[in-house]
Amino acid sequence: MISFNRVGRLFAAGLALIASSAIASSAQAQTVITGRVTDAAGNGVPGVNIVIPTLGPGVGGNTKVDGTYTMTVPSSSVGQNFVITARRIGFAPVSRNITIGAAAATQNFQLSQEASKIDDVIVTGVAEATSAKNLTISVGHVGAAQLKDVPAISPASALAGKVAGVRVSFTQGQPGSTPAIRVRTSTNLGVGTQSPLIIIDGVIAQNGLADINGNDIETIEVLKGAASSSTYGSSAAAGVVSITTKRGKDSPEGKVSFLTRNEFGTASVEHYVPLLEHHPYQLNPDGSFVISGSGTRVLKADHYIDANFPAGTYRDQLKENLIDGRTVTNYAQIALRRDNTNFSTSFSRDTDRGILPLLRGFRRQNARLNLDQGLGSKADFSAALTYGISNNDQTPTSRAGSGSTFFSLLQAPPDVDLTYPNGPGTTKYSPVLPKAAAGGTARGNPLLDLAQRSYNDRRERIVAAFSARYRPFGWLTFDGNYGTDRLNQRETNFLDRGLVGSNTSTENETPGSLNLNTNNNQASNSLISALGNFTLGQLHSATRATYQYEEERNNNFNTLASTLKVASVPDLQAGDPTTLNANSTIQTIRTINGNVVQNLNYGDRYLVQLVGRRDASSLFGSANRRANYYGLSGAWRISEDFKIPGFQELKIRAAKGTAGLRPNFEYQYETYSVFAGTLSKNTVGNKNLEPALQTETEVGLNATFLNRFDLEYVKSDRHTEGAFLLVPLSLAQAGGFTAQYQNAARIGGRTFEGSLNARVIERQNLSYNFTLTAERSRQKIDQLNRAAFRVGSTSQNQNVFYYRNGEQLGVIYGQRWARSIAELGDNPLNAGVDLNAKYEVNDDGYVVLKGTRGKTTERPIAYVDSKGNNNVKIGDVNPDYTFGLANTLRFAGFTVYGLLDGTRGGQIYNFTRQWMYQDRRHAFLDQTGKPAENKKALDYYSIGFYNALEPNSEFVEDGSYVKLRELSLSYNFGQSLLNSMRFLGVGRSVKVALIGRNLKTWTNYSGFDPESSSNGDFNFRIDGFRYPSFRQLTGQIEIGF
C-alpha cells in the first residue's frame, strides 16, 4: 500500500493558501448597486463578474442569465471614489469610476466580445481562465475563427500549420487514420512515442482522436512542453493538446439555433510515383516478346531498359487502378440557451472512401450532447458526451509495408490487366500473373486481396465528462469532474475457404482463415479541485489545488483460426481446432496525483505562475512509485509600464518546468513469454524504472504593434532525462533474457518558434489578414547508456537510423556511394592500390570499376572509411525549418482562406524506390533518350543501388515541400438575399463554399508525398509503400437559422 501523504500535504497546503485569502473578505453590506450587462446587440450577458477591486473579493456579484446583477457595498465606502469593473471571459472588461452614495444606484455596462487573436482566453495549464495577454507560459491556441472556413477532417489535422512548434503528419493516408502530432522536439527514442497527452472536454483521452469529429471543435489549446505542462505531471513531457467541443453558451437567449453543414467531394492522388514505361527484353520480328524454354522473357544483351512495349500493352497500373473516392460529410447542430440552461447537440455522418478500389472505406457516425445547467446561484452542472461509431474496411494489407496492396501495386508488371491477368474468361483478379510478364510473379495481384478479404474494424467510442461546480463565495470555487473514455473495438478479418490462393505458381484453393480481435479500453479520471482568488489593490491572486485519480483497464482478446473446415461461415466454430489460436491481455493502470497552481497578477503588469505536482503511478517501478514536478514562470508586460511608440503590447516572459513520461505497462515486469503454453524468456524486470523527466526552459516575447501585427517569439531548451529504451542484452550472457527497459537516454532539444499575425486590411467590406508560424528544432542524444544501435520503423526492417552517444536524432546511416576516386583511398584495403588505374567516375558522378561503364558489370562502389567501416552518415530528416501561412481575404460576402505549410530541408529515405529498383518498376531506370555512352544496364540499379535493401545514399532524397493544405472559397449570402428566406426564421445564415484539402504540393521528392513518416514518428521519415495521403476537393453548403 502506498502512502500518499505528500500529495495530500501538497493539496492541503494549496487549500490553506486558498483559505488564507478569506482574511480579506469579511465585511458588512450596506449600499446596493444594481444594473444590467448587455452585449453589442443589447442581449443580456450572463456570468459577468462585477467587482470593485480595491474593496476586495468579498464585494461584487455575477450577472444572471438576463444580464442583471446586484451587489452590496459596505457603508464605510459611502462618499468615496472607486473603480468598478465588469468582466467576463471572452469579452473585453469595462471599468469606470463611481462614487458610492447612500442610496441604491444603477450601473449598466455594455461589453464587446474580444476578437483579436492575442486576446484569446486560455484555460489549460493555468489556475483560472486567463487572457492570453496575461499568460506566462506558451499555449498554442486554435479558435473557432480558424476552424470555421475549412472544417478539419480530424482534430489533429486542425493543428497543421496553425500553431508554431506543432507538427502534424499523416503517416498513413488511408481514410480514418489519425495524423501524428509532435510538439517541438522528441522526448523519447522509441518509435511512435512522441504523442502529446490528449484531453477532450477535460477527459484524458487514452484512445486517440480517430473518433472525434472536427466539426465539433470549439477550441484547441496546446501546452508545448514541460515549461508549461507541469500541471499535467508525468504524462505531459510531450505536451498537452486540450480540445473543447462546442457548447450552447453563445446561442441567443431563449432561442433554438440550427446549423447544418453538408460537404460532398472526391479524393484523389496528386503526385504519382513515376513508373517505368520501357523494358529490357528481346522482341520477335512481330513485336512480341522472345520467350525462353524456361518460360521467361529473354534480356537484351546490353540489359538497357529502353525498348517500347508492344503497342497498346503498356498500362500505368497506378492511374488505372487507384480511384477518385467519394467523400461525404453531413453535419447538423442544434443549440439552445434558456435561463440557466445551455444545450448543444450535434449529429454527423462521414463517409470517406479513399483511393483504393473494391473497398467501401471509412464510415463514421458521431453524436454529441453538451449540457450546462445552473443550479441555483452558486452551483453549475455540466455534461459533455461524445459518441462515435465507425466502420472501416481498409484492411491491414491495404495500408503499408511488405505484402501490402501498395507494395504489389507499385511492383505490378506494366503489361498485365490486373482484373483479368490471364485474359478474358479466366479467373478474375487471379493471383497468378502470366509467367512471361515483365519481372515475374512474386508480388502477386494487388486487387485479389481487396476483392476477397472481408475485413472490418468497428470502433465504438464514448468520451463523457461530468462536472459540477460550486461557488460558496465569490472568491472560492470547488470543481468536481469525472471523465471517462471508453473504446470498444472489434476487428474481423475473414478469408473464406475455397478462395483462389496466391502462394504458388498455379492457382489453388485456400483453406481460409478467420481472425477476430476485440479490444476493450476503459479509462477514467476523477478530480476535485478548489480555486480561490482575491484581489488586493492591484494584486490579483488565483490559487487552484487539484487532486486526481486516474484508472485505466484494457482488455484485449485475439483469436485466429488459420484453417477453416467449412466454407462461408465467418465463425470460429468453422475453424480447424488444431489451428485455433487465442491470446488475451489484461492491463490495469492506476495513477494518483495532486497539484497546486498559483497565479499572481500585479496590475496586469507583473505576472507570476508557480506549479507544484506530485504523481504516484502503478506504471513506475516498485522502487520509484512517486515523482515530483514543478513549474515556475513569469512575465512583464513592458507596455503597461512604458508607452512605446507604435507598440500596443510588449511582453517578455520566461518559464522553467518539469514534466514526465510514464513507462508502458509491461516495462517493469520480469516475465517469461508464454505462447501456446510454451515458455520462453522475455525482458529482465526493472523495479527502479522511473518516469522520464523533461526539464524545459523557455523565454518568449509577445508584441502587438502598429495596431495590426501580433508577434510571438519563443526559444525553448529542453532535455529529457531517463528516456526509456529497451536495452538489448547479450542473450547468451544474460541467461536467455533478451532485453531490459531502462531509463537509458538523455535527449536534448532546442526549438525556436514564432508566429506573426497581421491584419493587413480591415475595412467594412474588405479585409485581409494572415498568420505566419515557423519553427526550427534541433534534437540530440546527449547520452546513451547502451551500445549504439540501429533503429527503424517496425515494418520491413528499415533500420536506417543509428543511435549513439552525442548523435543527432533523425540522422540516416547507411552505405554511401563514392563520388570521387580519391576518397576510395580512405579504405585500408586499398592501401597501395593504383586507384586511378582501377576506377573511373561515370556520368552519374559515381565511381565505378574502369572499363565497366555501360556494361552489365557497372556498379557503384561503397565508401569505406579509414577504420574499414562502410556505415556512414548519409542523411538527416530534420528540416531547417517548418512553417505555416494562413491567409484570409474577405470582400463583400466572399471569403477566401488558404493555408500553406511546409518544410525546408530535411531528408527522406525512399525505401519504396529501393524496392522498385529491384523489380525494375521505377522510372529512374529508364534509359530512353539518354546518349548511348551514358546508358546503364539494369544491373547497375537492380543489383548495385538496390544493394539487397541495405540502406544507401542513392535513396536519400530532399524532403522539402510547400503544401496548399487548406483552401476555401466561400460566400455568405447577403442580408437582402437572406430576407427572401424568411422561412428560415431569425438569425438565418447561408454559406456555400468550395473546399480543398492537400490540394497542391510543391516538392522535388519523387514519392507519393514528402509528408512521410513511419509509425507516426517524425524522426523516422522512411517512405515504405505507405498509403499515400490524398487531396480532397469538396463543395459545402452551410445553413444556419
Add this chain to the structure above:
Amino acid sequence: MNLRNRIGALAGGIGVLMLAGACNPDLNVTNPNQPDVARALASGSDVRSLIGSSYNTMFQAMQGLTDNEPLPGLATAVMADNMTMAYGNFGARFNGQEPRLAYNNSSAAGDGRVASTPYNTLYGALGAANDGLSAIKRGIKPATGKTAADETPQMQAFAYLIQGMALGFEGLVFDKGFVVDEDTPVGTAVLQPYTAVSAAALTKYDKAIAAAAGKSWTVATEFTPGMTFTADVVGRTANTMAARQLAYTPRTAAENAAVNWGKVLQYAEKGISTGSPFDLQIKGDGGNTWGDTFKAFADLESWVRTDQRVVQLADPTQPVVYTSVTPPPQAVPADRRWARGTPDADGFIKTPGADFWFYKDIPYDPARGVYFFSQWYHARYITHSYEVDDYMLTTVPYVLAAENDLLIAEALIRTNGDKARAASLINKTRVGRGNLTPLTGGSSTNDLLAAIFYERDIELFATGAGQAWFDRRRIDTSLTYNGLPIGNTWGFRGGNSLQKGTPRHLPVPARELETLGIPVYTYGGASPNPVFPDM
C-alpha cells in the same frame, strides 16, 4: 475570523475526504498476462514446462519456425549450392550471388536475421534449459502437480540433451559462442572459439548419455510431438548428435582429416540407426508451435529449387550452372529418387515416390542471374510444405537414421575399418532407394567417400538445417564422383569445395557484437566487393 474558521473547516474536511480516498488505490499492480519469472522458477510444474518447451525452442532455432522464416537453413543451403532461390527473402539471394558477397553482418540488414534469429533462439532455449536445471539443483521437482510423480530424472537428462543441441548448433554455425550452463553466473561468460563451444556441447551430450543409461523413464510426449523420448531414445539421440558434432565441426578438409573419427564411430555406433532405427522427427500443428519451416519452403516449387550442382551430381551430363536462360536438355538421372519421363501438359513430372520432381518453367527473373536457375525441385516433404493447403501438419524428420548410418560408414572408412560394412550401410539408401550400382568392400576409398557425400546431398536433402553447408566445407577436395570433381566443383570459379568467398561459418550477429561493444566483423566475399576471410 468566523468566516476564516468556516473556510478552514471546509478545506480541512475536503482534504481529509480526499486523503481517505487517496490511500485506497493499490499501485502494486501485477502483470497477469505473462508468468512472473521468480514465481515460475519456484513451481515444479512450470519448471517442467520450461525444460520441456525448450526442446521446441531449440527445434525452432534449427529449423526456422521463429518468425516463420527458414533461417539459417535456406541461406546455408544456398551457400552450399544445395538449394537455389533468386528471391530476396531469408538471405537466399544475397548469399547465393555469384561472385559471392561477404555475409552482410549489419544490424541494419534484413538479411542479418540469417545469423541473429537462430543465434538468439538457441540461446533462448539454452537459457531455459539452464534455468530448469538450476531450479532442480535448488530442490524444485519437475512434476505436473504437487501430488504427481516426480519427473526430475527424465527432465534433467532431457535438459542436458537440449544444452548439447544448443551449444552444438552454435559451434557448427558460428565462429564463436558463449558457453553457458546452469553453473555460469549471469554476465560472466566470454566468447570462445567454435572448437571450445563444440567441445562443451560434447560434455553435455555425455551427461545426457550418462543420465539416460539403463533408465526406464519417458519424457512426457506433450513436449515432443512425433516421437517418444524414452531413456533409450534420449541416449541414442545424444550419441548421434555427438557424432554429428564431431564430424561437422571442421571448416576445411584438413580439419576434417584431423577429426577423431574413432570417437565419431563410438558415438554413432550407439546412435539412432542401430538396433531398431528411428528418425529424429516432429509432428507439425500447422506451424502454430510445431512445424518445419525449412521444409515448408525447401519443398515449395514456386520458391526454392534444387541447385544445378546437385542436378549435375545425379546426371553428370548436366552443366553445373545455367549459362543462359535456355535450359539444358532435360536431365535423366539414373537415381530412382529423381522423377523420370516426359513432362505433362503443364510441364511437370511428378513421379510418385521420387524425391526430386521436375517443372520446365523457372520462376526467377533472369536479370538476377541465370546461375540461380534450375528446373528441379525437392518434393519428398511436399505434404509438409506451403505447396499444400494443410501445410506443416505431417510428421517430418530433421535427422534421418540414414544420416547416422552414413556417419558410421564414413568413420569406418576414415579409421581404416570394415569397408564392406561401410559399403552396405551406404547401399541401404543408395541401392534401397536410389537403385544405383551397389558398392562393395572392394570399392576404392574415393568411391566410398564420394558415394557418402552423394548420399548426403541427395538422401539427406532438406533434413537438418545447415547439413549441406557443413558437408561442403569439410569435403575432401580430391573426391570425384562419376568422373566429376565433386570436392572441387568450383575450380572455374576460383573456389574449391565451396564457391570462392563463401563464408565457412557465420560471424556473431552484429547486434550482439554492438551490445557487447565488440567491433562488427564478417566473413567471405569475392571481388570486386569488400573481401573478408572465409573463416
